[in-house]
Amino acid sequence: MSFLAYLDYVGVALFAATGALAASRKQLDLIGFFFFATATGIGGGTIRDIVLGRVPVFWVLNPVYIVVCCAVALVVFFTAHLFESRYKLLLWLDAVGLAAYCVMGAAKGLAATGSPTIAIVTGALTATFGGVLRDLLANEPSVLLRPEIYITAAIVGAATFTTASYLSFPSLASSAVGVAAAFAVRGGALYFGWSFPTYKHQPGRHPDDVM
Template sequence: MSLLAFLDYAGVAVFAATGALSASRKQLDLVGFLFLAAATGIGGGTVRDLVLGNIPVFWVVNPTYILVCAAIGAVVFFTSHLVESRYRLLIWLDAVGLSAYCVMGAAKGMAATGSPTVAIVMGAMTATFGGVLRDLLASEPSVLLRPEIYVTAAIIGASVFTAASASGLPLPLASALGVIAAFAVRGGALFFGWTLPSYKPRPGRHPNDVM
């Protein structure tokens, strides 16, 4: 198995686990676990392939990805009660998935277009859309609305990988640097509460106030 294939499976598996953990927090049945695991695991990669025009998308070409999501969903269904803080585990697993998937998405974007800009955008999109979709379906507070750095971590990881690849570094080293950079930023944001400056001059008005 190639390094990029490993990162692809790892990203899918870890994001599937976060989807299943969200299902456990909502006390869904087994089908709900499988659905959220699959939607989260393949969501970001599906959007990436659709944007890049890679039709049929990756999990249609290789249904093993669906089986991985199903297996992870089933395992979490029978074991999630053993975890003391499922939300804490969810956000840290999400950080791991984001780190792997931003590099995978950037690599696919670069291979498809040859554009570093597109590669970075694809890396960020691949790494974040699954988590956004998971939170939307599970009615959880969106990771995008958490104060800690999130999308920026994916952009940094994808940028580091893209720059390292362009400079001629071997793929394993470039991938490792991208994964480490993304996880260091996201993990630091979770552990230390790192944030970017927010907009504060004045809040938006309620829609009824502008009618």
């Protein structure tokens, strides 16, 4: 198995774990765990494949991804109670999954189109959509609305991988530096609270107040 293929499974498994942890916070049954884990694990990759016109999507061609998601959900169902702060664990697992999946998404985008721009976009999309879908299903504040840097980390990882690939780095080295860059940014954001300045001016007027 190539390193990129390994990253694909790792990304799916980690995002599936965050989906299962979200299900544990909602105290769902085992079927709910399976659903949350699978939707979160394959969500980003599904959108990526649809955007790239790669149909049937990856998990239809290889149902092992569904099995991985369900196996992770089963493990989390019986072990989630062991963790004192499941939301903190969810965020850190999400950070690792984001780092792995932004590189995998960029690699597939680059292979399909040869465009570095598309590679970065598909990398960021693959790495972030699963988390957004998870939070939407769990009716929790989206990870995108947290103050720390999130999407930027995926963009940095995808851009680093793409740049290294264009500089003819070996696949393993390109993937490793991309994963490291993404995790450094997202991990630093979680640990140190890194964020960008936000919009501070007054909100727009209500339509009823506009003459």
